[in-house]
Each structure stands twice: as C-alpha cells, then as structure tokens.
Amino acid sequence: MITNLRMAMRALTQNRLQALLTLLGMSVGIAMVVIVSGLGRGAQLKIESQIEAAGPTRIAIHAGNFTPSAIDSGGQQDSSGGEPSEGAYSGGTPGSGGDMTAVSTDSAAMDARKRMRAVARTRYRAPPTPLGAPEMALLRQTDGVRAVAASVEGNVSLDADAGLPVYVIRFSGFEQSWPDMTDWKLTDGRWISEAEHRASGPVMLVTPRVAKQLWPNAASPIGQTIAAGGKKIAVVGVIEVTGQGDAVVPTVYVPVGLAQSLLHRTSYDSITVRTTSVGVTAAVAKDIGQKLRALHHLPEDMVDDFRAETQSVAAMPGMGSDPRLARAVHSNTAGFEQASWEQMAKSLRQAGRTFTLLLAGAAAVSLLVGGIGIMNIMLVSVTARTREIGLRMALGARAGDVMMQFLVESVTLAALGGVFGLALGLGGLLVTQYGFHWASAASPAMLAAALVMAALTGIVFGFVPARRAAFLDPVIALKSE
C-alpha cells in the first residue's frame, strides 16, 4: 500500500502542472461542498434558533386556575367547536366564578351563552394544589421535556439595619436551568453556580437598573450585599432581563431555595418546562395536563387546578385590557397558535432543506467537473504509461495490481484536491460569515464527509482509467512507445 502510494506520488510529480490543474478542479468541487454544507447548516441552525426564540418551546405551569374553562385550550375545543367566534364573545361557562360579573345583558350574547351551555359539560373547580417536588419530579420524567425550572417570587422586608434606599425587595427565586430558557444575558460578574443553587447560597443577580437604584454611588454592584431574613446576600452578577417592567419594588434574582426560605414557603409559584422542539410543544402541554390531573386526583368533572400555558398564550394581554377582548383573542388563538407555529416551523425547515438541496446540487455539479478532470488526467496517464503497464505485467503484475496502482493514484490526487478544497472552503465560509454576515456552521463530521467524498470521487472517476490499464494486453502494451 505504501509502495503504491509512493508510486502514485512519483507518477503525479512527473507531470506536475497537469496534476496541479486537476487538483485545482477537484479543490473547487470540495470547497463548494464545504461552503454549501456550512451555509446550509448555518441557515438550518439559524432557522431553528429563530423558531426556538419566537416559537413556543416553553410551557409555564402555574398553580390554580382562574381562567374560564372556555379559554384553556382543552376546554375551548370542547365548547366552541367549529364556531369559535361565538364561544369567544360568550364570556365564561358555568362555574367560572368571578368572571360572571362581566355578564352582558345583550340578548344576542345571552343567546350565545345558552347555546354554549348546551354543549359544555358541567365542571367544578378544585382548590389549587400547590406546585412542589412531586410536580417537579413528574415533569422531569415527561417525554419531550428538555429542562424544568421552578420559580417562586415575593416581596421581603429588609432587615432594619440594611441601609438601603428601599425597605422592601422582591426576591425572584430561579433554578439553574432557567437562564437557558430565557434571554437573560450576563453583562458582569458571574452566574450563580450549581453548588450555590443546590445549597441555596446567599448570592443574587441584579439588573443594571436595580443596581443603580439600590447602590447609586457604587461603581459596580458586584460584592454589594442586602440584609434580609438575617442573611447577608451578595451580588455576584449583573444580568440584562428583557421585559422587566418598571416595577416599584426592585427585583433581585436568587436561588429558588433561598427565595423559598425568605418567603417562608415550600411550594413554587410556577414551573417552567422547556420542550425539546417547537413541534412537540403542543403534545407535551397536553400530556403534562393529563399527568398533573392524575397526580392531583382530579375526577372527570373537575376543571384543571393548574394552568399550563405555552409562551404565546402567556403573552396574551391580560390585566388592564378589556377582559372580554382578551378572552376573545385568547380563545381564538389558543388552539390555533400551536398548530400554526408547528406549521410554520415545518415549512421553514422545508424551505431550509430545499435551499440546502439546491446548493448541494451545485456542489455535486462542481464535484462532477472535478471528477471528470481526474478521469481525464488518469486516461492520459494510462495512455502515456502503457509501456510501463506492459512491463509491470510482464514482471508479474496481476490485473488487480495494476488497477490498484491507478486507483491509488487517482484517489491520492482527489484526496489532495480534497484537502486543498477543505482549506479553500473553510476560507470561503469565513468570508461569507464575516464578510457577508451569513450564518454558517462547519462541523468536523461534515469536513470528514467532504474528504471522504473527495476520495470517493477519486475512486468513481478513477475506475474507468484504472480498468482500462488493468485489462491492457501485455504484448501490445509492451510494444507501445
């Protein structure tokens, strides 16, 4: 094998220019493959992450259920059927408690409600079951769940000698898996470590705004402390949190266990689940609903004693807006949004795949051109070395030996072109990434695949010339000049 390789190298160096040109052709093909797959993968990842960022992979579970059952996605399907607009404006179904105050005297609405009643089952409410360890354990075991994070939040009066411009601070307890689920960005200091999370350590994260509010004169909030519940809690990091309103009470972020002890609580306010992909979110939400009902021993005629909301449901206007309008929008979109997100994700992925296929087609064509170049130079080489082939045959080379010699030569040529092409392709990816700001991603597996592809091209296009060489008639080959 090594001898074959050495022979191949020697043969290639004999007509250097030709080999170099062929190599160049091959490199362009492989570079194309690298660039295309890099861009394709980049686009794919970008689409994924955009869908991920916008789409509902988060399900927030809250204890208690104060929404009318017509609005939660399960109930909505039961009650409104094919005419969502009627259900939407009809307000609550029986048993929806305080919402009954929003009753309209409009006769058309009354009418609609009557029709609703006929369809809906009678359902009763159970008092909310606090969310705690059993729920966490159950959610962790649910299929399609990537991460689970519990949170608890509440105001705590600071100790008398705190020396801060405020007397009450809102402590928001989070778990280590939470920052990944949101767009929290660390701008200074560090995250709360795993050990600190586990031990409910006296550490916290603050936003720049709160830091300014609490310590207006400090250059950096890192290391500043708050005294609450007899503990000194130190700032270890500064985070950017989008969507944090201008709350009157400054909020700080602490390990969930610490928040629980400060608030004297053993349960959680909410548990957030992140699903493995947009596509499974709806199914996972439904599954979670059923499992929690079973865990809480809710009989058929009881409505859920919890809310499991996907992101877009949670984002619906609630407080402050006209509850009827909110409900209308809600019920019109709740079931629809999941389906449409999945659709969108699917079609975007499809588009990404089509794009990749298209580019892959272009890459295949340039590989073909490179391959034809190899075939050409190998055919020339076989013709030019007919006498050598005859001699080798006379000295005992079998057809297989000759074939191997020329295949090794063409594969060497193609692989060299491949290596060169890899470099070229990676360079091209850098240019597209930093020059044109296109998303790209090159994985080692992909690069290896490109090399294998180069070698395969060498074998495929080297086969015909090698075969021709192997089956030359030794007598005729020996006579040739």
Added chain:
Amino acid sequence: MSVITLESVKKVYKLGENSVHALRGVSLEIAAGEFVSIIGPSGSGKSTMMHILGCLDRPSEGRYLLNGKDVSALSRDALAEIRNKQIGFVFQGFNLLPRTTAVENVEVPLLYSRPVMHAHERRERALKALAAMGLSDRADHHPNQLSGGQQQRVAIARALVNEPSLILADEPTGNLDTKTSIDVMQALQELRARRGITIVLITHEPDIAAFGTRIVAVRDGVILSDVPNVPRGLPQDAPVALAAAG
C-alpha cells in the same frame, strides 16, 4: 526434465478480414540449463514465439508446457503469477522505470509476489541481485545516470531477483555497442554456468546467437533448423571481467 515443451503450437492473429499465421506449428523442447538462441529475421514469428514462451500470450492451437505444467489455457492472473515466479525477462530497450533507482527497479517483480513480501526483505533481495551483477555501488543511481551496459545489467538483476528457472532475453543487445553486447552476453552465459538457469535468447544477429549452446532458426512461423552450438567467448574469469566492465 525439460523446462519448455512446445507441441505443434500455432498462433493466428485476426486483422479484420485477414488472418496472419504468425506460428504455423512449432514443436520445441528445451532442457534445463540450455542456452538456446532463437534466430530469425523480422516477421519470422520469433517475437510471437517469445511472447508465448513468456506467458504473455496464449497459443491459438497446440500445447505449451512450462516445467511440466500446461500453461496454454491459464487465466490472465495465473499467467501473471507464472511470469512473476518462473520467468525472468530481459528486454531490448532495458525497460527500466525512469526516475526510479536501480534497486527500486530490481524490486518491482517482488512487489507482485505472493505472499506479500516485507519492504526490507525486498530491498535485501534486490541488493543481492544487483551485487551478483556487480552493481552494488550503483544501487541508488537512476537509469539515466547509468551506462547502457549497466542499465542492461540492472535489467538482468531484475530478471533474476525472483530466482526464476527461465530467463527470456528479447534482443537484449539491440541498443548496445559491440563491446557492451559481448559483456552482457557473457553475463548471461555466466548465469547459466553458475546457477544452471535456462536461457532463451531471441535475436536476429548471428554473432549474438552464437553465444548459445543451441541455435534454433525460425522463418515464416516454422523452425528451419535446430542445431547444437559451441558457444563463443565463454570467459575464463567471468566475475572479474564483469565487475571491470562497469
């Protein structure tokens, strides 16, 4: 035992409509240790004969027994193996690989030997064969750095490296001057004398044919005459003469 037995061998080439009868029934027996010169003008069929004797081609009719084994109907690869193991070729144009050192040229037949031979064993045997031809100090020279006589002796070393029982020399002196030709022929005679290798020489020059112990004249595809010969120029002190010939 005879090394070569040809039994009314015929070879017909089809060239379109015409067929060319290169050999029209040749029977020949060559015993081990003979130095047979086959002589004839071009077109006499001596090249065809050499191709058949060298297992490069198969007879159209008749049988060819090499070392007692019928090789007239073997497959390509089986013939390749026989060429590799039992026959050493010396060609007119030396046929050394360019840009390849002498020792690497000598190694070529070993590359195709089965079972596969280790690189260092190949090198060792090739160097030994070169030494036998008095070329130890030229092992790393490329063919274009060697004289014609040296090149031909590299070719002989290559023919010998697999220790064949038969050496086929096809116009080995065609490209050499008279003095070098004589040196090369003496080297062949020496091989026969020392190792008992059977040598078949194909030539059209009577004075080269005269180095054989037997001269077979061929014409128009048949054997005209087959006579024993007292070889000319058998050297008394061959090894020394060879080493000096460089």
